[in-house]
Amino acid sequence: MRTMKAHHTRWWAWMPLLIAATLTTRAAAGETIVNFSLDYGFEGPAALFLHPLDKGYFKSEGLNVTINPASNSIEPIERVASGEYDIGFGDINTLIKHRDAKPGAPVKAVFMLYNRPPFAVIGRKSRGIVVPKDLEGKTLGAPASDGAFAQWPIFVQVNGIDPSKVKVENVSFPVREPMLAAGQIDAITGYSFTTFVDLKDKGVPVSDISVLLMADYGVELYGNAIIVNSKFAAEHPDAVRGFLNAFMRGLRETVRNPASAIDSVLRRNPDARKNVELERLTMAIRENIVTPEVKANGYGAIDEQRFERAIDQIAMAYKFKAAKPKLDDVFDSSFLPTLKERKFN
Numbered sequence: 001m002r003t004m005k006a007h008h009t010r011w012w013a014w015m016p017l018l019i020a021a022t023l024t025t026r027a028a029a030g031e032t033i034v035n036f037s038l039d040y041g042f043e044g045p046a047a048l049f050l051h052p053l054d055k056g057y058f059k060s061e062g063l064n065v066t067i068n069p070a071s072n073s074i075e076p077i078e079r080v081a082s083g084e085y086d087i088g089f090g091d092i093n094t095l096i097k098h099r100d101a102k103p104g105a106p107v108k109a110v111f112m113l114y115n116r117p118p119f120a121v122i123g124r125k126s127r128g129i130v131v132p133k134d135l136e137g138k139t140l141g142a143p144a145s146d147g148a149f150a151q152w153p154i155f156v157q158v159n160g161i162d163p164s165k166v167k168v169e170n171v172s173f174p175v176r177e178p179m180l181a182a183g184q185i186d187a188i189t190g191y192s193f194t195t196f197v198d199l200k201d202k203g204v205p206v207s208d209i210s211v212l213l214m215a216d217y218g219v220e221l222y223g224n225a226i227i228v229n230s231k232f233a234a235e236h237p238d239a240v241r242g243f244l245n246a247f248m249r250g251l252r253e254t255v256r257n258p259a260s261a262i263d264s265v266l267r268r269n270p271d272a273r274k275n276v277e278l279e280r281l282t283m284a285i286r287e288n289i290v291t292p293e294v295k296a297n298g299y300g301a302i303d304e305q306r307f308e309r310a311i312d313q314i315a316m317a318y319k320f321k322a323a324k325p326k327l328d329d330v331f332d333s334s335f336l337p338t339l340k341e342r343k344f345n
Contacts, residue, residue: 031064032239037076037088039224041069042269044280045193048113049089050264052250061242073147077227081107086232087243089113091147092225093314096330100320106230110335111244111300113251114223114288116215119148121155122195123187123210124180130210132217136165138186143173148189151214151221153317158218177202193283201276213287221310222302223288225331233335240335244300248337251299255290258282290344298342302331 038046049067052058058065068085070076076088077098083106092109099105121140123129129138132155142149156163171179171188177195180188181202188195192211199209215221226247233240254261262278269277293303307327315324336342 034063034065035085036067037079037085038069039073039076039089042265044277045284047261047265047281048254051254051261052246054264057246057249061246080227080229081105083229086229088227090227092222107227109225109331110228111226112302115291115294116288117221117223118191118288119151119214120192121187121212125208125210127186129187132159139167140187141169141171141179141185142189144170146189154313155214157316193280197280295344300336300342
């Protein structure tokens, strides 16, 4: 889970009101109102949703979409499950645990975007961190509620790390990167495109940053997906399909020309700098979205066999209350655009 940095809190507090006032109008006759929750703030990857909004692609599908930031990656799942929001963007592993804890929770994933999750352990090569085993004898800084740290038990098991030899220090989100940059700890957990870019921005030499993307080291989990409230989906199936069609159109454009799409983030975030957020977006596209699996099978879908392996890995760190979920329990593929439309090219 990621939590907003402290210096953002003042303007984030009133930003949803500003968005509501400036980006939405009274729905025209026949338009379906859709409240959408991001998984975080207006950083680079948010362009994937803001770009099609600004281009009018949602409106062309008969949708009046409002996009709001979130304070952490759990919030969109809770928002959508409660019905406060209709559609959102959240981590499917958190969704799986949410539905296990609350059977029948009215929220499912409908489009897998982060085919490989950005969960990572990021260390300093100058402190001896090059491969996972190097973490033994070192100090790892990790916020207790961090989404990447939630996968730590999986990461250590699949890489043969002795967790008793790693000192885990519970650090807050705002000091995580500064502590690593200052050399107070050896490595941290985080989202790769957030932490790498932040460390680089703080003056840490790129040659000294070691990004151990968990997906590169045996962790088969999927990442963030577009999620939908089940009641909304049942009542407005065409709106869900229309949303994914518009999103797919914007996704293709963003992958082809991220430098243009990032403008949608910059106009909403007064603290953002184009080079920083563009690097974050291009990193997410390269490492999490356009993967070999996506190139072979197209955007949006989930491979059932890989999903079952991912569930087995989740069970390494989480005790399911009920039976292990099947793919259909958490993912509804019926709203996906056609395979031809989702094909990578």
